[in-house]
Amino acid sequence: MTTKPLKLRELAKGEDRFVHGHRMCSGCGAPIVVKQVLMATDYPIVASNATGCLEVSSCIQQFTAWKIPWIHSAFENAAATISGVEAMYKSLVKQGKLEDRNVKFVAFGGDGGTYDIGFQSLSGAMERGHDMLYVCYDNGAYMNTGIQRSSATPFGANTTTCPAGDVIPGKLQQRKDLTKIMAAHGIPYVAQASPANWMDLMKKVQKAFEIKGPKFMNVISPCNRGWRSKTNDAVALARLAVETCYWPLYEIENGVTKITFKPKEKKPLVDFLKPQGRFRHMFNPENEWMLKQAQEYVDNQWERLQKEAAFFGGEEKAEEK
Amino acid sequence: MSKKYWETLPQGSVVLEAGSSAKFKTGGWRSMRPKWIEENCIQCMFCWMYCPDMSVKVTAEGKRAEFDYDYCKGCGICALECPGKKGNKAIVMEEEGK
Amino acid sequence: MGKIVAVTGNEACAQALKQINPDVCAAYPITPATDLMQRFSGFVNDGKVDTELVLVESEHSAMSACIGAAAAGGRVATATSSQGLALMWEMLYIAAGTRLPIVMPLVNRALSAPLNIHGDHSDGMGARDTGWIQFYSENAQEAYDNTIQAFRVAEHLDIRLPVIVCMDGFIVSHSIERVEYIDDADVKKFVGKFVAVNPLLDIDNPKSYGPLILTDLYHEYKRAQHEVMTRVPKVVLEVAAEFEKMTGRRYGLFETYRLEDAEMAVVVMSSAAGTTKDIIDQYRDRGVKIGLLKPRMFRPFPFAEIANALKHVKAIAVLDRADSFGGMGPLYSEIAGAVMQMDTKPAMINKIFGLGGRDYLPDQAEHVIDELITLAKTGKVQAVKEYIGVRE
Numbered sequence: 001m002t003t004k005p006l007k008l009r010e011l012a013k014g015e016d017r018f019v020h021g022h023r024m025c026s027g028c029g030a031p032i033v034v035k036q037v038l039m040a041t042d043y044p045i046v047a048s049n050a051t052g053c054l055e056v057s058s059c060i061q062q063f064t065a066w067k068i069p070w071i072h073s074a075f076e077n078a079a080a081t082i083s084g085v086e087a088m089y090k091s092l093v094k095q096g097k098l099e100d101r102n103v104k105f106v107a108f109g110g111d112g113g114t115y116d117i118g119f120q121s122l123s124g125a126m127e128r129g130h131d132m133l134y135v136c137y138d139n140g141a142y143m144n145t146g147i148q149r150s151s152a153t154p155f156g157a158n159t160t161t162c163p164a165g166d167v168i169p170g171k172l173q174q175r176k177d178l179t180k181i182m183a184a185h186g187i188p189y190v191a192q193a194s195p196a197n198w199m200d201l202m203k204k205v206q207k208a209f210e211i212k213g214p215k216f217m218n219v220i221s222p223c224n225r226g227w228r229s230k231t232n233d234a235v236a237l238a239r240l241a242v243e244t245c246y247w248p249l250y251e252i253e254n255g256v257t258k259i260t261f262k263p264k265e266k267k268p269l270v271d272f273l274k275p276q277g278r279f280r281h282m283f284n285p286e287n288e289w290m291l292k293q294a295q296e297y298v299d300n301q302w303e304r305l306q307k308e309a310a311f312f313g314g315e316e317k318a319e320e321k
Numbered sequence: 322m323s324k325k326y327w328e329t330l331p332q333g334s335v336v337l338e339a340g341s342s343a344k345f346k347t348g349g350w351r352s353m354r355p356k357w358i359e360e361n362c363i364q365c366m367f368c369w370m371y372c373p374d375m376s377v378k379v380t381a382e383g384k385r386a387e388f389d390y391d392y393c394k395g396c397g398i399c400a401l402e403c404p405g406k407k408g409n410k411a412i413v414m415e416e417e418g419k
Numbered sequence: 420m421g422k423i424v425a426v427t428g429n430e431a432c433a434q435a436l437k438q439i440n441p442d443v444c445a446a447y448p449i450t451p452a453t454d455l456m457q458r459f460s461g462f463v464n465d466g467k468v469d470t471e472l473v474l475v476e477s478e479h480s481a482m483s484a485c486i487g488a489a490a491a492g493g494r495v496a497t498a499t500s501s502q503g504l505a506l507m508w509e510m511l512y513i514a515a516g517t518r519l520p521i522v523m524p525l526v527n528r529a530l531s532a533p534l535n536i537h538g539d540h541s542d543g544m545g546a547r548d549t550g551w552i553q554f555y556s557e558n559a560q561e562a563y564d565n566t567i568q569a570f571r572v573a574e575h576l577d578i579r580l581p582v583i584v585c586m587d588g589f590i591v592s593h594s595i596e597r598v599e600y601i602d603d604a605d606v607k608k609f610v611g612k613f614v615a616v617n618p619l620l621d622i623d624n625p626k627s628y629g630p631l632i633l634t635d636l637y638h639e640y641k642r643a644q645h646e647v648m649t650r651v652p653k654v655v656l657e658v659a660a661e662f663e664k665m666t667g668r669r670y671g672l673f674e675t676y677r678l679e680d681a682e683m684a685v686v687v688m689s690s691a692a693g694t695t696k697d698i699i700d701q702y703r704d705r706g707v708k709i710g711l712l713k714p715r716m717f718r719p720f721p722f723a724e725i726a727n728a729l730k731h732v733k734a735i736a737v738l739d740r741a742d743s744f745g746g747m748g749p750l751y752s753e754i755a756g757a758v759m760q761m762d763t764k765p766a767m768i769n770k771i772f773g774l775g776g777r778d779y780l781p782d783q784a785e786h787v788i789d790e791l792i793t794l795a796k797t798g799k800v801q802a803v804k805e806y807i808g809v810r811e
Contacts, residue, residue: 008366009383020375020392021342026350027396031373044622048487049629056631058342062331064627065342069619072629073486073513080480083473084445084487084495089620091442091471092493101622121483124476198370232397232414235371327639327646332579333518334640335617336627 003206004042006199011039015067022065023057027231029221029238030054030137032195034108037135037217038068040205046089047106048082050113051075053144053223054137076117078107079125079134086130104209105132110221111152112142115178126185126214133208136178137221147226151176154246155297156290157278159226164281169290174297182216183252189215191251191260196239200249200260207253220247228277240272245302250309257308266302269295347374351395353414355388361411368399368412421666422600428556428591431563431598432498432524432584433458437468438606439570441522442493442613445473445484450536451588452500452526459498478503482510482521489519490628492618494570496521500588501528504542508549514581515550516644517628518616520573521581523551524566527689527740528588529775537776538588540688540741543717544749550644552582552651553718555688557674559596562586564668565715567601570610571658577650579616587690587740589776605665648719655716672721674713675728677703681710683791684729686754687738688714691772691779695738698784709788714750722757729758734766734795736787740773747804766794769804783808 004010017038024031030053038045046069049055055072058065073081086105092098107125109118114136122134141159142148148161155174158164162171183190188211193201201219208215220241222234229237241247242261246269249261270291273279282290331337364385369377376393378386400412426434433455436444444463446456463472473488475481481497489495499507504525514521527543529535543553552572556562562584569582586592601609617626632640652672659670676696678684685695692713702709712728714720729735735758739748746752751769758764770787773779786807794800 008370009364011383012366012369012379012385013381013383016340016375018375019340019343020389021345021347022374023342023345023347024373026374026394027398028373031375032371035375036370046491046619046622055629059336059627059630060342060345061630061632061636062336062338063342063345064336064339064630066627067340067625069622069625070627071487071490071619072627073483073517074509077480077483077510080475080483081487083475083480084443084484084489085491085619086487087443087445087471087473087484088488088491088493088495091469092491092620094471095442095469097442097493098620103620103622120476121480124480127476128473195371230397231395232401234373234396235398235402327642330636330639330643332616333516333628334630334632335517336630337617337624339625339627 003210006202014039017045017067019065019067021063023060024053025225027224027234029139029195029223029234032234033135033137033219033221036195036198036201037106037205040202041104041209043104043209044101045104045106046085047108048072048078048085050078050109050118052110052113054108054110056144075113077121078109078113078118079122082107082132083125083128083130086132105130107132107134109134109136110143111136111138111140111150115152115176116150123185126182126187126216129213131212133215133217135217135219137219139221139223139226141226143223143226152178155294156282158281159278169281169287179218186255187214187216189251189253191217192247192249193217193219194238194242194247194249195219195221196235197242197249197261204251226278229275233275237272237275240267243267244269244272244298246272246298248302248305250305256312257305258312259305259309269298346391347394348391351393351417353395353397354417355393355395355397355399355412356415357388358411358413361406361409363404363406363411365404367402367404371398371402373398421602424598424600425595426559426598427593427595428559428562428586429455429526429593430458431559432566434600435563435566436496437462438603439494439567439610440468441470441496443471443473443488443495444497445475445481445488446497447475447478447481447499447503449478449500449503451528451592452498452503452524454592455498455524455526478506479510482507482514485521486510486514486517486519489521490517490619492615492620494613496523498524498526500526501530501542504546505530508546511546511549511551518579519581520579522566522569522573523581523583524562525583525585526588526592527585535775538590539774539776543583543585544741546583547718547749550580551718552580552716553585554582554715555585555717556591557689557692557713559591559598562591563598564662564666564670567606567609568658568662568670572651572655574613575654576614576616578647578654580647585689590690601666609661609665651719652716652721670715672716672724673728674715676711676713678710678712678728680708681732682708683734683795684710684712684732685736685738685787685791686712686714686750688717688750689740691738691740694779694781695784698781698788702788707788707792709791720753722760725754726757726760729765730761732765734791736768736770736791738770738772738787742771742774766798766800768794768800770807771804772807777808779808
């Protein structure tokens with residue numbers, strides 16, 4: 001199968017594989033991520049889903065938003081569950097019991113189900129080499145249970161379990177760099193993407209589907225309930241995350257790091273923080289150190305990433321609008 | 322013999338009809354309503370790409386059509402992302418019921 | 420027909436799995452079940468089976484992968500023990516609630532703390548409410564036979580539930596016994612072709628597995644699950660009858676030994692039944708009317724059938740190789756539930772024995788039977804629940 005062209009008008013003619021009637025909050029980033037992933041290819045896809053917002057809102061009783069085979073079993077095991085599905089596919093095809101239709105296997109999980117409780121299951125599935133793509137929609141907290149801190153929660157954020165209190169002003173730890181951790185598994189493809197940069201995201205999905213073996217994509221997924229932002233700014237914030245280099249767009253293919261989008265002008269991190277109520281306390285005069293520390297972290301990570309990419313020969317030119 | 326209600330449930334709670342959520346209309350969640358102003362529309366399709374609720378209808382030619390108010394939750398992402406024409410937005414948000 | 424071999428319980432179960440040739444096995448090693456999957460891995464790597472083996476990083480993932488594989492639409496097996504089963508706990512409910520016919524030999528072992536690797540039934544009893552069918556085996560032959568029959572029961576279109584096949588850790592899993600193997604072709608024929616129900620890999624007819632079901636329907640789904648369990652005994656007996664035709668070996672929901680004319684009964688599961696039978700013979704020689712009932716199928720529990728088998732006895736001792744701390748032994752609770760259906764209530768006592776692999780010795784059986792003799796005469800229970808074979 002040839003990789004399909006990513007022309008909006010052509011894509012729009014296609015049939016949705018994730019349909020309306022799902023019950024995600026108004027303005028949620030996750031369905032945008034899911035639709036872009038599924039739209040990027042015409043290959044048959046079977047997906048698993050960790051318990052979480054996406055899962056509880058997309059399949060309730062006899063109402064499913066999925067037009068592809070989909071399985072949810074529990075919170076911490078989307079990778080293990082899909083690895084079982086993939087193993088059965090391999091077994092049945094090998095035995096001639098099932099026609100090989102080049103089926104692609106995808107697991108969706110939020111940051112809770114991926115960075116934290118599902119991390120072992122993810123790590124195991126990647127190491128075992130299943131032919132699958134794991135997509136983490138990272139909204140930076142346990143949103144489904146009511147905005148509790150996760151290891152993906154950024155420094156400083158106010159969550160319900162790390163509230164900005166009188167003594168402790170929100171989360172004091174930096175987020176876990178899961179994308180790099182997945183790259184350290186030595187799997188053939190790891191990428192970071194943003195739904196605002198849809199073409200970049202979909203190209204990465206397309207690339208992932210052409211590679212045999214385990215793949216991982218970390219996609220930022222704004223949550224207006226948890227981020228204390230507006231219902232209309234999911235895409236705008238996903239874009240600001242990229243433009244401030246809080247969420248750089250890059251890929252690591254066979255160990256080679258490549259930045260896939262370099263903002264013309266790196267915006268200050270406050271541009272990303274300011275519209276989000278979860279960072280409001282950081283703008284109080286006594287918490288100036290927090291803004292400084294958050295900016296320093298982003299600067300260091302970005303510099304490091306650029307050095308890595310330079311080591312392998314630089315970055316790709318920006319292709320977005 | 323007629324079956325009891327619980328006997329009619331699908332085995333293992335498996336949902337057999339793909340995409341059946343379309344039967345569940347979420348349009349009633351809306352407090353703000355997007356309005357499409359066709360003369361300002363450049364058919365960039367960003368509203369369609371970024372809609373989290375698959376509520377922008379598309380013609381057979383792949384062109385943007387009306388909103389699908391059965392499902393649109395009124396988040397306003399489309400209006401914010403709309404580049405419009407010469408500074409005029411092709412999507413504006415209006416209060417529902419006005 | 421068949422072949423007589425000297426093998427361990429683990430070896431016999433591995434042989435059964437080899438003959439059944441599941442499409443996918445996902446497993447994680449744990450003592451004393453390690454040896455079972457280790458042997459099976461050898462069959463995979465020597466090309467003796469077609470199985471896709473998924474060597475996961477934990478038992479939780481083992482059961483998760485089994486669930487994915489079974490939903491995908493094929494024959495699935497795994498094996499575990501003790502802490503491994505405990506780690507699977509969450510997924511056991513999901514396998515049963517999703518009606519997936521997974522078969523799992525469980526080499527019974529004690530649960531921590533303190534850490535112990537030897538045999539008792541704490542693990543299996545901990546899983547009694549998960550919705551899995553449970554068989555307990557006395558010896559390697561039964562473990563082998565039960566594993567083969569388990570696939571038929573699990574995959575029966577009226578059932579579609581997962582099955583645990585238990586054998587006692589080390590006592591059975593690691594002891595070499597005489598076992599009669601069935602010919603490969605006969606096992607294959609007996610187990611038959613796997614019939615997929617709503618397979619996830621039917622790409623053209625996409626299904627969604629694992630929806631959210633809230634207060635308006637959850638209760639009904641559980642009612643339906645209960646109903647399936649009520650259909651299990653009939654299917655188990657049908658499968659057993661067919662199995663008897665093939666092998667000459669008879670299986671029921673439980674086994675009785677010299678119980679028909681007994682005035683007293685010992686109820687005990689798995690390997691301890693063998694020792695108890697020997698002691699019963701000795702007492703019978705002395706004219707004591709004592710018999711034994713050995714449940715084979717613990718879930719669903721055959722209440723009515725067991726009540727009927729025990730209806731004529733005056734006193735019952737239930738021996739539990741597990742404890743429910745602060746409650747009665749789990750087997751005792753079930754037998755008491757069965758006895759409630761009888762017109763005349765026998766006196767009942769509960770003995771907790773053999774925890775963490777503590778040997779069940781003939782003198783313990785004698786102690787129990789001596790107490791039963793007094794109990795049958797007086798009808799007076801001194802202590803309902805008591806530990807036996809304990810250092811005092």
